[in-house]
Amino acid sequence: xxxxxxxxxxxxxxxxxxxxxxxxxxxxxxxxxxxxxxxxxxxxxxxxxxxxxxxxxxxxxxxxxxxxxxxxxxxxxxxxxxxxxxxxxxxxxxxxxxxxxxxxxxxxxxxxxxxxxxxxxxxxxxxxxxxxxxxxxxxxxxxxxxxxxxxxxxxxxxxxxxxxxxxxxxxxxxxxxxxxxxxxxxxxxxxxxxxxxxxxxxxxxxxxxxxxxxxxxxxxxxxxxxxxxxxxxxxxxxxxxxxxxxxxxxxxxxxx
Amino acid sequence: xxxxxxxxxxxxxxxxxxxxxxxxxxxxxxxxxxxxxxxxxxxxxxxxxxxxxxxxxxxxxxxxxxxxxxxxxxxxxxxxxxxxxxxxxxxxxxxxxxxxxxxxxxxxxxxxxxxxxxxxxxxxxxxxxxxxxxxxxxxxxxxxxxxxxxxxxxxxxxxxxxxxxxxxxxxxxxxxxxxxxxxxxxxxxxxxxxxxxxxxxxxxxxxxxxxxxxxxxxxxxxxxxxxxxxxxxxxxxxxxxxxxxxxxxxxxxxxxxxxxxxxxxxxxxxxxxxxxxxxxxxxxxxxxxxxxxxxxxxxxxxxxxxx
Numbered sequence: 001x002x003x004x005x006x007x008x009x010x011x012x013x014x015x016x017x018x019x020x021x022x023x024x025x026x027x028x029x030x031x032x033x034x035x036x037x038x039x040x041x042x043x044x045x046x047x048x049x050x051x052x053x054x055x056x057x058x059x060x061x062x063x064x065x066x067x068x069x070x071x072x073x074x075x076x077x078x079x080x081x082x083x084x085x086x087x088x089x090x091x092x093x094x095x096x097x098x099x100x101x102x103x104x105x106x107x108x109x110x111x112x113x114x115x116x117x118x119x120x121x122x123x124x125x126x127x128x129x130x131x132x133x134x135x136x137x138x139x140x141x142x143x144x145x146x147x148x149x150x151x152x153x154x155x156x157x158x159x160x161x162x163x164x165x166x167x168x169x170x171x172x173x174x175x176x177x178x179x180x181x182x183x184x185x186x187x188x189x190x191x192x193x194x195x196x197x198x199x200x201x202x203x204x205x206x207x208x209x210x211x212x213x214x215x216x217x218x219x220x221x222x223x224x225x226x227x228x229x230x231x232x233x234x235x236x237x238x239x240x241x242x243x244x245x246x247x248x249x250x251x252x253x254x255x256x
Numbered sequence: 257x258x259x260x261x262x263x264x265x266x267x268x269x270x271x272x273x274x275x276x277x278x279x280x281x282x283x284x285x286x287x288x289x290x291x292x293x294x295x296x297x298x299x300x301x302x303x304x305x306x307x308x309x310x311x312x313x314x315x316x317x318x319x320x321x322x323x324x325x326x327x328x329x330x331x332x333x334x335x336x337x338x339x340x341x342x343x344x345x346x347x348x349x350x351x352x353x354x355x356x357x358x359x360x361x362x363x364x365x366x367x368x369x370x371x372x373x374x375x376x377x378x379x380x381x382x383x384x385x386x387x388x389x390x391x392x393x394x395x396x397x398x399x400x401x402x403x404x405x406x407x408x409x410x411x412x413x414x415x416x417x418x419x420x421x422x423x424x425x426x427x428x429x430x431x432x433x434x435x436x437x438x439x440x441x442x443x444x445x446x447x448x449x450x451x452x453x454x455x456x457x458x459x460x461x462x463x464x465x466x467x468x469x470x471x472x473x474x475x476x477x478x479x480x481x482x483x484x485x486x487x488x489x490x491x492x493x494x495x496x497x498x499x500x501x502x503x504x505x506x507x508x509x510x511x512x513x514x515x516x517x518x519x520x521x522x523x524x525x526x527x528x529x530x531x532x533x534x535x536x537x538x539x540x541x542x543x544x545x546x547x548x549x550x551x552x553x554x555x556x557x558x559x560x561x562x563x
Contacts, residue, residue: 018289018527057524062318063470064524087318104525177561218316220325221523225281227330228316228523237309237330241287 032155035093049110050136067219069132081131119188120145129193150175202249202256258540263370269296271533276519277355297351307333322470348378353379365407385421385445387467398432408436440492470520474498485512502535509551
């Protein structure tokens with residue numbers, strides 16, 4: 001069954017789409033320094049798979065689009081979970097309903113095509129890095145054994161009432177603490193979030209089979225040409241946008 | 257229908273739009289979906305004799321009206337370029353301009369000679385102006401420019417362009433390049449720029465400065481192309497810098513460019529870049545201008561008269 005899912009996902013996306021689509025923000029909910037932003041977009045094809053990202057630009061925002069991973073997506077909508085800071089994300093978090101937004105993509109390799117499908121995983125996420133992991137958990141629950149999510153502020157609960165996560169301002173507990181408590185030998189790891197979290201995962205689990213981190217290097221074109229997101233790996237230079245965003249910890253010795 | 261092809265004694269270009277060196281890579285990803293017949297040429301990533309890993313992350317920052325990049329000439333090196341890249345490059349349905357850089361004139365000579373018999377290399381462009389490598393390929397003195405160009409010229413009979421920076425001795429550098437045998441100039445490269453993190457007081461980029469690109473540098477590029485056209489009335493010029501829209505490209509042609517390079521625009525909106533030539537054609541038709549060549553240098557002639 002797992003193999004079928006992989007195959008189906010792989011055939012769902014072919015060459016890159018370069019079409020910039022004008023879409024509309026239809027819902028923004030902000031709390032605790034984060035925002036859930038839902039966007040209506042006609043004929044989004046292919047539908048972004050968990051781990052993939054769209055290049056997003058506001059007509060009045062920074063000239064270069066920014067890559068955002070999806071929290072959820074359907075044939076005519078997409079939803080992001082954003083940290084409400086920075087020129088683009090801050091503006092999106094305070095956008096009025098019906099504000100225009102330009103989207104291009106999706107790009108990147110879906111997580112499901114990168115992981116070993118003979119394992120189940122602990123999903124480790126901090127801040128907006130939780131977004132693609134929630135998307136993954138909703139699409140592929142059979143691969144998810146446990147989660148270890150963390151946010152600074154308890155206020156984020158208003159945005160993600162259905163999600164179990166640690167709140168630093170409540171108990172002092174972090175995503176890393178939860179990972180320590182919940183990971184057991186034999187489970188894989190998929191981590192996404194701030195570099196400090198990814199570095200910690202890489203340090204502690206580099207030797208574990210199937211420990212992966214989702215990197216969020218600043219992307220330029222999003223489709224593999226410009227090399228803005230190029231990183232060194234044990235198998236040479238790799239582009240986060242087309243070779244990632246998921247990389248095994250064992251392939252990036254500099255992290256951690 | 258207006259003519260939008262660009263004629264040169266050493267080769268023709270289907271349209272005046274050229275993908276500038278860098279953001280488009282070797283064009284392979286774009287070619288999966290977009291039609292290269294809408295371009296005049298593709299300029300490759302800059303090739304060096306040995307492979308280069310480029311600069312550390314981060315390599316790209318937002319900047320007002322554009323971005324600052326610091327790629328640092330990451331490329332597979334000459335051997336892998338010949339073995340792995342060139343065979344695929346030959347399949348692209350456009351003119352191929354291969355960008356070259358070296359630490360010394362001898363390295364340029366080596367590169368140019370190695371590519372001399374390779375099919376699929378239509379033009380060469382010497383990158384003498386990358387803002388993101390320290391102490392090399394930054395020929396800012398006329399004698400240095402002449403030394404690099406002489407070596408390339410003696411090693412290759414291919415049409416040869418020289419990419420220069422925006423600088424106050426641009427005309428002297430251009431004169432040196434043309435006297436040493438260059439067939440044309442590409443103006444300008446990304447402009448040195450800096451951004452500092454206000455939370456730490458430190459530069460964002462490991463190397464401090466990077467190359468500012470995007471609409472922010474369009475007026476700078478226009479001024480340099482205008483200056484070069486004034487100094488070299490008959491020289492073949494590629495005007496590059498901040499062009500993202502058809503009207504930007506038309507400005508660049510009027511300033512004196514024969515071809516218009518697009519770099520940042522490919523990153524921001526690749527499909528729009530590939531539509532530029534058709535938009536220019538429509539713009540010419542709407543105004544009854546029969547040939548894109550009529551725009552070249554128009555700003556030096558007091559504009560054009562439209563019937």
